[in-house]
Amino acid sequence: MATVEIRNVRKAFGPVQVLHGVNVDIADGEFVVLVGPSGCGKSTLLRMLAGLENITSGEIAIGPRVVNNVPPKDRDIAMVFQNYALYPHMTVFDNMAFSMKLAKAPKEVMEQEVGRAAKILGLEALLQRYPRQLSGGQRQRVAMGRAIVRNPQVFLFDEPLSNLDAKLRVQMRAEIKELHQRLRVTTVYVTHDQIEAMTMADKIVVMNGGHVEQVGPPLELYDRPANLFVAGFIGSPAMNLVKGGPGEGGFQAEGGAVLPLPQSARGEAGIYGIRPEHIQLREDGIPATVVLVEPTGSETQVVARIGETPLTCAFRERVTARPGETIHIMPEMGLVHLFESGSGRRLAA
């Protein structure tokens, strides 16, 4: 196990800069998720950590050792690929034992190590099968088994769940997290799915356009997003972001709505953010016209308009209102986020 330090790392493919100086510190045994939209550079960063891409400038250290010029096989890492990259012409056993075979390990050691990993992942019955005879979830497990057998300092996962169906994804998510809790190996996990990031991470690194937008524990990112991008990216359904400015009686939205501002709010707020789940139904609330009602069972998502400003709300209670009818809603005052309109930075509210 080891710490990982990424110091001012940049990456350019020819004239195209894809990473503009990234800094991340990863503690020993930590589960870090790199999350961001497609093309934000998260996979590139992971591949640089693995040694599959070279580092244009900056430093990456695994443990005490700077690995910029260390070849992948000597970095003591193991990676799970998005398409699993299982060797199709080898059985599950051979796939998992391949690294030991290359290192000319004795047969007993290979059997023992593969057996241990197979037991952790419940693959004992599948060891003589070929990858194409396995289901998606089983292939995923074999790919993890191959990583476990290596006994690495760091696990790297590159969007490992994106090829699975929704139900299996939830199950494998739990399995990976459980595995991490059992093995306590430093893990770097790349995904574009913020729910995966929220549920699995000890620490989330939100990336966008080659920059790190915010680093922190999941709930800190949820409670105190550092900027508009993180505010919009983390949380589902996404936070309502309303443009406007402070005016008489509260926040004057561009659509005409007046939303209540917290006492401590300062003058320069340009964007008003409120999460759908932080809007309540209240008798004395602001009247709003229902546009859309989506009951999900556990909660009801409602899109309602105050003036011309649409707000997405998620209520725990069941809403019987139909589109066109009026409901009364109120943002929870303490959970309002305010952002500067130009830079998108969070205002300390």
Add this chain to the structure above:
Amino acid sequence: MSATTASAWTKPQQQANWLVRLFDWKPFLAFACLLPAAGLLLVFLTYPLGLGIWLAFTDTTIGRSGYWVGIENFQYLLEDPLWWNAVFYSVFYTGIATIGKFALGLWLALLLNNHLPFKSLLRAIILLPWIVPTVLSAIAFWWIYDPQFSIISFLLVDKLGILDNYIDFLGSAWPARFSLIAANIWRGIPFVAISLLAGLQTISPSLYEAALLDGSTGWQRFRYITFPMLMPILAIVMTFSIIFTFTDFQLVYAITRGGPVNSTHLLATLAFQRGIPGGQLGEGAAIAVSMIPFLVFATLFSYFGLARRKWQQGEGND
């Protein structure tokens, strides 16, 4: 109003004429569509093959239709040293040329699979030897192997001074045999290289990355990933290559005509020699037919020995 007219209108029940009904009948349609292809195959493939096999059991000569003589032609061939010689050289030619083509072709394919500048231009150039009509390249090789004007002799003797005498490529048996094999390898490399390149490109790059992380060396990646994953396509390309090489005619006939002293006769050239210039159609046909067992064996060997792999896509084996 439009709604009422729409519902009131029904398609008039037309009685289709017999031709339309005939073409709507699936068995007839299938038969009619197959007919042109089947006809061509019958006339240009089945008939000549059948005729050749029939001729092999007769004593036909040019200008005289023959009589059925049973296996007499084959009995004669078994005692004919020239036939044995052709069998030997056909197998030798095919064996050495195939090894050469696949070694060089695979190497070329691996080189072309890298990121190179002008990649597509290079690939097009590689194909050139294969596009040129065989007889043309054979004539070029005839010049290259000429005892007096050979460019190889010119380079080695006059320019570099490595040898003292011009090489007599085609004047005696073994140099001639190897010269023909070299020409065949040159001609066969593009087919092998391009086919294997196509095979190489189906191998996912992430497998190499995974192997890189697993600690493999370049040779190990070739040995454990490239080679086994290329095996299916290798087997098919090799089957084709063996068939084409074993039945080769043009190159040998254009360069040496089977000489010197019949040392470079392949079964195909010998069959032609006996059958057309020699006039012994029955015997020539028998020589041609004697290639069939070799071809069947080579095909079966490649097909069953190499092609089917349990891990491949296809019917389940579990």
